[in-house]
Amino acid sequence: MYFVSPSKVDDLPDSLPDQAYCLIISAPDDLKDLKVALASIAKRNPAWLAVDCQDPVSATLAYRLVAELLESAGSRIPLVLYSRPGKRKDLARAVDAHASQELEENASLYRTSIHSGGLLLEGIGDGILVESSDASSAASMALDLLQTTRIRLYRTEYISCPSCGRTLFDLQETTARIKSKTGHLKGVKIAVMGCIVNGPGEMADADFGYVGSAPGKINLYRGKEVVRKNIPSADADQELIDLIREHGMWQDP
The missing domain is CATH 3.40.50 (Rossmann fold)
Structure with missing residues (x-):
């Protein structure tokens, strides 16, 4: 140079x-x-x-x-x-x-x-x-x-709400757990939102959304569309993985 x-x-x-x-x-x-x-x-x-x-x-x-x-x-x-x-x-x-x-x-x-x-x-x-x-x-x-700046996505991107009184689960713990299972998905955008009141509007352009719908229940989104409702929290992580796989965006770690 x-x-x-x-x-x-x-x-x-x-x-x-x-x-x-x-x-x-x-x-x-x-x-x-x-x-x-x-x-x-x-x-x-x-x-x-x-x-x-x-x-x-x-x-x-x-x-x-x-x-x-x-x-x-x-x-x-x-x-x-x-x-x-x-x-x-x-x-x-x-x-x-x-x-x-x-x-x-x-x-x-x-x-x-x-x-x-x-x-x-x-x-x-x-x-x-x-x-x-x-x-x-x-x-x-x-x-x-x-x-x-989204010029090049070389890892998974996560979008999360700041948490408030409406949050239906431990946001930090849940986000960390989902990251541990999906952090290898290059370029995939996943939103983790505490409630259905503000969550869907704050997900921006996420590919998939994990949103609290009721105590112990989760709604899953593909983009801004709800595709699975009121999933028990214990099953929601695997359901999210299955949803990502269905849309051809899953890769084995």
């Missing part, structure tokens, strides 16, 4: 082996050169494009502007959301250097999550690239972002 400020793109060779570019935005004036820089990069047939800006607010604005310019130009250059650890003055007081580095790594991952997650929800970004000494945490965060 070649790091270059927008005003210096034309100084790069016409042909580069990697053909991935990261525009360095270090001052507001750099944004003025984006349109010309993107046109120059487009001629080089890049593999993808990213933006490097340590200030999250400025980075968000820069990515929005880049996305807008690419769209207006009809360009299909993949836009990758890039983040790397930055130095924070508020960590300078840390006594232990290792502790300071660990704090900064965690803070960097949190900032990336907030910054990139917001952009992904706006439909901006074709990928995520995070530089971190903790590769496992960075990869996990990137996958969680893709899952949360």
Whole structure:
């Protein structure tokens, strides 16, 4: 990946082996050169494009502007959301250097999550690239972002109500139990709702719903339609599995 400020793109060779570019935005004036820089990069047939800006607010604005310019130009250059650890003055007081580095790594991952997650929800970004000494945490965060923003579902997604006086079973215990039996179903969305008063309306676009209908009784939903009513709680987990299997979405663990 070649790091270059927008005003210096034309100084790069016409042909580069990697053909991935990261525009360095270090001052507001750099944004003025984006349109010309993107046109120059487009001629080089890049593999993808990213933006490097340590200030999250400025980075968000820069990515929005880049996305807008690419769209207006009809360009299909993949836009990758890039983040790397930055130095924070508020960590300078840390006594232990290792502790300071660990704090900064965690803070960097949190900032990336907030910054990139917001952009992904706006439909901006074709990928995520995070530089971190903790590769496992960075990869996990990137996958969680893709899952949360529903760009790519790589595990089961659960939707649950916040619980209230109408809840007809232990919501946390029941959800944990259902997760233990269905957590391997990639891309399946399951709602666990405590009652039929608000539950069906809060299930959003769940594929299946597990909803308390009366004390000790469960209704099962396929989408927003009730398909099995007043199932004894003791049988409801298996009935849910059978329902998922009937619709071709079950996989053996």
